[in-house]
Amino acid sequence: MARPLSEEKRAAILRAATELVATVGTSAATSQIAKRAGIADGTLFTYFPTKDDLLNQLYLSIKSALAEAIMTDYPSRAGVFERTRHCWDRLVNWGAEHPTQHKAMRQLSVSDRISRNTRDAVNLAFQDINTMIRDNLSRDAADDESAAFVGALITAMSDVTLDCIAAHPEKIDLYRESGFQVFWNGVRP
Amino acid sequence: MARPLSEEKRAAILRAATELVATVGTSAATSQIAKRAGIADGTLFTYFPTKDDLLNQLYLSIKSALAEAIMTDYPSRAGVFERTRHCWDRLVNWGAEHPTQHKAMRQLSVSDRISRNTRDAVNLAFQDINTMIRDNLSRDAADDESAAFVGALITAMSDVTLDCIAAHPEKIDLYRESGFQVFWNGVRP
Amino acid sequence: MARPLSEEKRAAILRAATELVATVGTSAATSQIAKRAGIADGTLFTYFPTKDDLLNQLYLSIKSALAEAIMTDYPSRAGVFERTRHCWDRLVNWGAEHPTQHKAMRQLSVSDRISRNTRDAVNLAFQDINTMIRDNLSRDAADDESAAFVGALITAMSDVTLDCIAAHPEKIDLYRESGFQVFWNGVRP
Amino acid sequence: MARPLSEEKRAAILRAATELVATVGTSAATSQIAKRAGIADGTLFTYFPTKDDLLNQLYLSIKSALAEAIMTDYPSRAGVFERTRHCWDRLVNWGAEHPTQHKAMRQLSVSDRISRNTRDAVNLAFQDINTMIRDNLSRDAADDESAAFVGALITAMSDVTLDCIAAHPEKIDLYRESGFQVFWNGVRP
DNA sequence: TATGAATGAGCCTTCATTCAT
DNA sequence: GATGAATGAAGGCTCATTCAT
Numbered sequence: 001m002a003r004p005l006s007e008e009k010r011a012a013i014l015r016a017a018t019e020l021v022a023t024v025g026t027s028a029a030t031s032q033i034a035k036r037a038g039i040a041d042g043t044l045f046t047y048f049p050t051k052d053d054l055l056n057q058l059y060l061s062i063k064s065a066l067a068e069a070i071m072t073d074y075p076s077r078a079g080v081f082e083r084t085r086h087c088w089d090r091l092v093n094w095g096a097e098h099p100t101q102h103k104a105m106r107q108l109s110v111s112d113r114i115s116r117n118t119r120d121a122v123n124l125a126f127q128d129i130n131t132m133i134r135d136n137l138s139r140d141a142a143d144d145e146s147a148a149f150v151g152a153l154i155t156a157m158s159d160v161t162l163d164c165i166a167a168h169p170e171k172i173d174l175y176r177e178s179g180f181q182v183f184w185n186g187v188r189p
Numbered sequence: 190m191a192r193p194l195s196e197e198k199r200a201a202i203l204r205a206a207t208e209l210v211a212t213v214g215t216s217a218a219t220s221q222i223a224k225r226a227g228i229a230d231g232t233l234f235t236y237f238p239t240k241d242d243l244l245n246q247l248y249l250s251i252k253s254a255l256a257e258a259i260m261t262d263y264p265s266r267a268g269v270f271e272r273t274r275h276c277w278d279r280l281v282n283w284g285a286e287h288p289t290q291h292k293a294m295r296q297l298s299v300s301d302r303i304s305r306n307t308r309d310a311v312n313l314a315f316q317d318i319n320t321m322i323r324d325n326l327s328r329d330a331a332d333d334e335s336a337a338f339v340g341a342l343i344t345a346m347s348d349v350t351l352d353c354i355a356a357h358p359e360k361i362d363l364y365r366e367s368g369f370q371v372f373w374n375g376v377r378p
Numbered sequence: 379m380a381r382p383l384s385e386e387k388r389a390a391i392l393r394a395a396t397e398l399v400a401t402v403g404t405s406a407a408t409s410q411i412a413k414r415a416g417i418a419d420g421t422l423f424t425y426f427p428t429k430d431d432l433l434n435q436l437y438l439s440i441k442s443a444l445a446e447a448i449m450t451d452y453p454s455r456a457g458v459f460e461r462t463r464h465c466w467d468r469l470v471n472w473g474a475e476h477p478t479q480h481k482a483m484r485q486l487s488v489s490d491r492i493s494r495n496t497r498d499a500v501n502l503a504f505q506d507i508n509t510m511i512r513d514n515l516s517r518d519a520a521d522d523e524s525a526a527f528v529g530a531l532i533t534a535m536s537d538v539t540l541d542c543i544a545a546h547p548e549k550i551d552l553y554r555e556s557g558f559q560v561f562w563n564g565v566r567p
Numbered sequence: 568m569a570r571p572l573s574e575e576k577r578a579a580i581l582r583a584a585t586e587l588v589a590t591v592g593t594s595a596a597t598s599q600i601a602k603r604a605g606i607a608d609g610t611l612f613t614y615f616p617t618k619d620d621l622l623n624q625l626y627l628s629i630k631s632a633l634a635e636a637i638m639t640d641y642p643s644r645a646g647v648f649e650r651t652r653h654c655w656d657r658l659v660n661w662g663a664e665h666p667t668q669h670k671a672m673r674q675l676s677v678s679d680r681i682s683r684n685t686r687d688a689v690n691l692a693f694q695d696i697n698t699m700i701r702d703n704l705s706r707d708a709a710d711d712e713s714a715a716f717v718g719a720l721i722t723a724m725s726d727v728t729l730d731c732i733a734a735h736p737e738k739i740d741l742y743r744e745s746g747f748q749v750f751w752n753g754v755r756p
Numbered sequence: 757t758a759t760g761a762a763t764g765a766g767c768c769t770t771c772a773t774t775c776a777t
Numbered sequence: 778g779a780t781g782a783a784t785g786a787a788g789g790c791t792c793a794t795t796c797a798t
Contacts, residue, residue, distance in 0.1 A: 006778090025301065027216060029771060031781095040780040042774080043568075051772060110299050112213055149353050149364070153371060156345035164338050175338070182342060186375030190761040191420075198761095219789060229763045231791080240789065293798055385758090403679065405594060407605070407792060409760095418759040420795080429793060487630050488589055488677050527731050531749060534723035553716070560720060564753030569780040576782095577758055608783045609770080618768065748771060 012037040022103035095162035201226040211292035248297040284351040390415040400481035473540040579604040591671035626675040662729040
């Protein structure tokens with residue numbers, strides 16, 4: 001059968017949604033997404049019962065991919081600086097290599113359609129990273145809020161860095177480095 | 190002239206729009222905005238010919254208020270540290286005092302309905318602040334891109350700080366201080 | 379007082395309405411008409427209580443002007459041919475000289491907003507002409523319906539003639555003549 | 568394919584549109600048309616992407632039906648008189664049998680919502696008839712403008728005839744005959 | 757009387773979701 | 778399961794008319 005299997009369809013929907021959300025935001029029409037995914041309007045709803053569901057799962061899947069990119073080859077036994085540097089570089093490189101996912105992710109993160117549940121699940125995917133932050137970077141190791149603060153700072157600063165890289169792709173090395181300097185000088189223990 | 194355009198009504202529309210955009214984003218319906226402003230659906234369009242116009246003017250007015258809050262009593266003759274500290278404190282205090290405006294501002298700043306023109310006008314309102322950044326904080330005083338980078342970092346870091354303050358209003362002093370430390374340590378010349 | 383007198387305003391409204399109806403049809407907005415007449419939106423309604431009233435009076439006034447143009451210098455004592463020829467030439471000349479009025483008139487004549495009353499009043503303005511038709515041209519002098527038939531034919535044929543003239547103004551003499559030939563050969567007693 | 572587009576529904580929409588356009592003109596609301604066609608408001612737009620599209624296709628379909636009615640059993644080998652007579656009778660009979668279509672057609676033909684394209688397509692449908700006119704009736708066989716003039720005259724005169732028939736349906740034979748006499752005497756070669 | 761802001765019904769169109777095929 | 782036509786509730790905007798000034 002030339003038709004892709006179910007899992008491929010699901011992936012095609014998510015891919016199409018990523019591209020459209022990156023371009024036009026969460027107001028992208030489901031029928032547009034279906035068309036770009038190469039399926040019928042109604043089929044989308046057998047994979048995602050609701051547009052909100054699609055958006056939430058999309059957000060979760062992108063964030064998970066990012067978390068995985070960061071944690072692959074994480075040098076657990078290296079020093080704080082190197083571990084931090086590893087995370088930053090992976091984060092920025094992933095964003096530079098996946099600009100569409102990154103744009104979609106930003107659109108989704110400010111949307112009110114992403115539920116409490118989804119945000120919790122995302123935190124779960126970032127658990128290891130958060131732990132690392134709590135242990136190494138937050139001012140007060142016992143303080144969850146402090147860790148969340150630093151985690152949010154990384155995200156925010158990498159977003160800015162990636163915006164600049166998107167505007168001037170040839171300066172990726174410069175911006176990755178500058179961004180890290182600011183971050184590290186700002187938050188190092 | 191018959192009834193003149195009422196400045197109060199215009200303000201009521203902007204206020205209603207601020208609240209709804211903060212809550213549900215730019216997809217807030219004009220009829221909801223009108224209802225909340227206490228006027229008829231059609232009246233909104235005598236004040237703002239288009240929903241996009243309303244959104245753009247709303248963005249400009251919030252950003253201008255913020256710029257004014259920052260620049261009031263700006264200690265031009267003080268040292269770099271004090272001037273920077275002034276801006277940071279004003280920015281964070283304004284955000285803490287106007288959480289709705291701040292949320293609306295964030296929604297608007299990622300929206301593609303804000304025009305190039307409006308963004309230029311906003312830059313004009315922030316001209317003094319941008320100049321200050323370029324002269325004092327950016328790595329290369331001659332480099333516009335570097336100044337933009339630092340400016341975006343301030344915004345991003347204050348957004349994070351304000352999110353945390355919104356979640357724990359009683360810790361405003363702590364977060365304002367922590368945020369500044371990270372910022373200052375990160376970008377000081 | 380530099381402001382025009384009432385009668386002038388009424389005329390200005392009718393003039394503006396003529397131009398707009400000719401251009402965009404009866405869906406021309408009253409506020410557009412008011413603007414083009416140089417008056418306020420509300421003022422229009424002190425001269426014409428309703429848009430339908432305006433449209434009806436406009437139709438009547440144009441038709442009356444046409445009737446007057448036709449009947450001026452009507453050669454009552456001349457023969458049938460000459461009297462008929464006079465009417466035709468006047469009709470076509472008026473249309474060629476007042477293309478805007480003619481276009482507006484045609485738009486109005488197919489509109490369902492022109493009331494029975496107005497159509498009766500128009501007939502009154504054309505009474506003399508109708509009488510002439512009944513006496514000279516209709517197949518059966520006693521038959522009102524027959525006269526109406528011929529009257530409508532004149533109008534229809536002159537409309538066609540005027541459309542052609544509007545498309546090729548330089549051929550006015552040709553079309554006026556051809557049109558008359560068709561008409562006269564068709565309906566002469 | 569799931570449910571295919573239903574030819575019946577399309578026809579129902581066109582029928583409803585015909586009736587409403589005949590009654591209130593092109594300002595007939597799409598929601599009224601949908602209601603009268605027995606479908607949901609939105610469904611109309613799966614058959615006609617735009618109100619203008621609906622209007623244009625309606626015009627084309629009515630005009631095509633008329634052209635077909637005229638050309639059916641056209642006596643190609645008969646003399647000029649008989650061929651002309653055939654067309655006239657068919658035209659008038661069609662109008663008398665389809666008064667609603669005829670009224671709608673008149674409304675549409677003066678509307679500026681009918682595009683150049685549609686008018687060209689209509690001309691195509693009338694190509695045979697136009698050829699007949701050019702060859703037999705127009706003063707100058709080589710002259711397109713002259714043929715257009717005569718064509719417009721037929722339409723105009725039949726419209727008048729049909730109006731009279733609509734007012735006095737019992738006199739259809741009389742009016743059909745009188746109309747033809749006027750037309751034939753007027754334009755015969 | 758003139759003005760033009762205010763009103764709200766109504767218009768065309770979009771779109772998430774359902775369901776007959 | 779896949780399809781896409783059908784649905785109808787909004788949505789942004791227009792406009793004839795009213796009425797405070």
